[in-house]
Amino acid sequence: xxxxxxxxxxxxxxxxxxxxxxxxxxxxxxxxxxxxxxxxxxxxxxxxxxxxxxxxxxxxxxxxxxxxxxxxxxxxxxxxxxxxxxxxxxxxxxxxxxxxxxxxxxxxxxxxxx
Amino acid sequence: xxxxxxxxxxxxxxxxxxxxxxxxxxxxxxxxxxxxxxxxxxxxxxxxxxxxxxxxxxxxxxxxxxxxxxxxxxxxxxxxxxxxxxxxxxxxxxxxxxxxxxxxxxxxx
Numbered sequence: 001x002x003x004x005x006x007x008x009x010x011x012x013x014x015x016x017x018x019x020x021x022x023x024x025x026x027x028x029x030x031x032x033x034x035x036x037x038x039x040x041x042x043x044x045x046x047x048x049x050x051x052x053x054x055x056x057x058x059x060x061x062x063x064x065x066x067x068x069x070x071x072x073x074x075x076x077x078x079x080x081x082x083x084x085x086x087x088x089x090x091x092x093x094x095x096x097x098x099x100x101x102x103x104x105x106x107x108x109x110x111x112x113x114x
Numbered sequence: 115x116x117x118x119x120x121x122x123x124x125x126x127x128x129x130x131x132x133x134x135x136x137x138x139x140x141x142x143x144x145x146x147x148x149x150x151x152x153x154x155x156x157x158x159x160x161x162x163x164x165x166x167x168x169x170x171x172x173x174x175x176x177x178x179x180x181x182x183x184x185x186x187x188x189x190x191x192x193x194x195x196x197x198x199x200x201x202x203x204x205x206x207x208x209x210x211x212x213x214x215x216x217x218x219x220x221x222x223x
Binding site: 040041042043044045058090100102103104105106107108110 | 118122144145147154155156157158159162164201203205209210211212213214215216
């Protein structure tokens with residue numbers, strides 16, 4: 001079955017700790033994205049990648065980091081520098097950025113900082 | 115700045131029709147998307163409009179007027195499973211999606 005997987009579904013972190021969220025896709029998509037969703041707000045773009053070994057900052061990249069070493073994988077690290085990390089994190093992919101391609105989403109990871 | 119506006123919440127009755135509006139002001143326009151999102155789940159793609167007019171897909175239709183910066187999603191023969199949030203998103207001149215906050219649709223029996 002083709003799709004996008006994210007793990008874990010729920011994640012709890014203590015303040016001051018870094019945490020990495022996993023995102024894997026087997027759709028053979030070139031572009032991958034990380035969004036953050038907070039209640040009452042639209043999705044906000046954190047980082048995106050159009051091709052392996054390349055990625056760009058989105059609107060709210062501060063306190064986050066990513067890597068794109070493989071086409072299938074785009075992990076997001078939430079660092080201790082992120083001031084308010086509690087949120088629902090969504091990973092998405094599309095055939096290619098720079099085109100009007102539909103983005104397809106993974107099931108999301110809900111991160112709670114204790 | 116870029117802005118997408120949609121109502122926060124709407125209520126409708128099972129079997130009825132509901133129209134969810136979306137207005138936008140963006141830097142350029144490369145299409146408008148509608149997604150459905152059930153609570154705690156991922157958004158799922160519903161429709162894409164890039165030209166003016168109505169696109170119909172079964173019980174769901176989406177309309178676009180580029181000159182007015184306006185779109186709507188029309189849901190017919192509402193079912194309880196249609197209770198969800200509906201997200202409007204516009205692709206700007208940089209091919210980035212700008213998202214509205216979503217409209218929570220409540221269906222009553």
